[in-house]
Amino acid sequence: MAIGTTAAIIGSAAIGAGASMAASSKAAKAQKSAANQASETQYQIAQEDRAFQKDLYDQQRADTQAATDLARQYIANATPAAADALRTGADAAAQHLTAGYGQAINAANSGFGQARTDINSGFDQARTDANSGFDAARTPLQAYASTGNDALDRYYKTFVTGETPYAATDPGYAWRLQQGQQALERSAAARGGLFSGATGKALTEYAQGAASQEFQASADRLTPIVNMGYAANTALSDIEANRGNTLAQLSANRGTALGDVSQNQGRTLAELYGQQGTALGGLSMDYGTRVADLHTGLGTAMANVTTGGNAQINALATQYGQRTSNILGNLSQGVSNAQMAAGEARASGYLGAGKAVSNSMNTLGMLYGMGAFGKGGASSPYGGTGNGLMILGANGRLGGGT
Numbered sequence: 001m002a003i004g005t006t007a008a009i010i011g012s013a014a015i016g017a018g019a020s021m022a023a024s025s026k027a028a029k030a031q032k033s034a035a036n037q038a039s040e041t042q043y044q045i046a047q048e049d050r051a052f053q054k055d056l057y058d059q060q061r062a063d064t065q066a067a068t069d070l071a072r073q074y075i076a077n078a079t080p081a082a083a084d085a086l087r088t089g090a091d092a093a094a095q096h097l098t099a100g101y102g103q104a105i106n107a108a109n110s111g112f113g114q115a116r117t118d119i120n121s122g123f124d125q126a127r128t129d130a131n132s133g134f135d136a137a138r139t140p141l142q143a144y145a146s147t148g149n150d151a152l153d154r155y156y157k158t159f160v161t162g163e164t165p166y167a168a169t170d171p172g173y174a175w176r177l178q179q180g181q182q183a184l185e186r187s188a189a190a191r192g193g194l195f196s197g198a199t200g201k202a203l204t205e206y207a208q209g210a211a212s213q214e215f216q217a218s219a220d221r222l223t224p225i226v227n228m229g230y231a232a233n234t235a236l237s238d239i240e241a242n243r244g245n246t247l248a249q250l251s252a253n254r255g256t257a258l259g260d261v262s263q264n265q266g267r268t269l270a271e272l273y274g275q276q277g278t279a280l281g282g283l284s285m286d287y288g289t290r291v292a293d294l295h296t297g298l299g300t301a302m303a304n305v306t307t308g309g310n311a312q313i314n315a316l317a318t319q320y321g322q323r324t325s326n327i328l329g330n331l332s333q334g335v336s337n338a339q340m341a342a343g344e345a346r347a348s349g350y351l352g353a354g355k356a357v358s359n360s361m362n363t364l365g366m367l368y369g370m371g372a373f374g375k376g377g378a379s380s381p382y383g384g385t386g387n388g389l390m391i392l393g394a395n396g397r398l399g400g401g402t
Contacts, residue, residue, distance in 0.1 A: 028345070098280070123251070147228070
């Protein structure tokens with residue numbers, strides 16, 4: 001082989017191996033720099049994303065807490081208003097109940113008062129009617145009683161005690177006495193002894209006999225009149241007894257009726273007051289129950305709002321943690337992928353450089369076996385020192401080694 005050709009081959013192999021090694025080293029550095037840059041970029045993006053997620057979580061958490069606080073405030077504000085409305089309604093209902101029962105009580109008292117007035121008025125009218133009836137019954141008897149009383153007084157004073165002297169006042173007696181005396185006088189005149197003593201005696205005896213007979217007849221005439229007066233007085237007494245019984249019964253009936261009215265009034269008022277008390281008590285109990293339910297509902301609503309707000313905040317925290325974990329996981333995966341890509345690139349570069357060097361070494365070895373690198377002296381066509389390989393010098397020429 002010509003010396004020029006051999007030198008060109010050796011130089012080309014050496015240059016190729018060096019270039020491959022230099023290129024591989026430069027490529028490896030570039031891949032490493034690119035991987036580091038990619039890792040740094042992903043890290044910055046991840047940090048920015050984490051900061052954004054943190055701000056988003058803080059804002060959502062603050063909004064949720066503010067909404068929870070606002071809801072609790074609304075509930076707390078609504079409760080006193082609802083309690084006031086319940087109180088106002090209960091007071092209004094109590095006033096209506098009291099007014100209604102007051103009207104019912106007044107109406108009952110008015111009705112019972114009117115009933116008493118009617119009973120008293122009826123009793124007074126019945127008593128007036130009874131007295132009028134008894135007075136009407138007495139009127140026709142008064143004359144009989146009065147006449148009988150006068151006859152009794154005359155009879156008693158004249159025929160019993162003699163307090164009053166008897167005087168014949170009967171017109172029939174005077175006529176009968178006159179007729180008898182005239183008959184005696186005519187008889188005496190006929191006999192011629194009208195003015196005789198015998199005639200006078202006869203007239204006196206006749207007058208005394210007539211008077212005696214008239215005294216008894218007068219007493220007999222007064223007796224039926226006295227009896228009639230007694231009967232009239234007895235009838236009047238019966239009338240007054242009946243009047244007393246009737247008026248007493250009317251008074252008793254009035255008392256019974258007024259007592260019944262008073263009892264009914266008492267029962268009615270007691271029932272009304274009892275119903276009023278029951279209604280007001282039920283109203284108070286209903287108000288208390290509603291207020292208790294209101295406060296229970298307040299507590300439940302507060303608890304539900306608080307629980308819901310905490311649940312949302314916990315969900316936000318879980319979501320924030322998951323997103324942060326995903327960001328960090330993606331960052332680690334991205335960095336790992338970049339480093340692996342860079343390592344694979346460096347390994348590929350180094351492998352190519354190794355192959356280039358290996359090929360160059362194979363070429364040099366082949367040249368060495370062909371005797372291109374002599375040991376010096378006459379056996380070496382290149383005039384080496386005889387104890388080392390010829391290497392490529394700084395000027396691209398092969399030189400002998402030591």
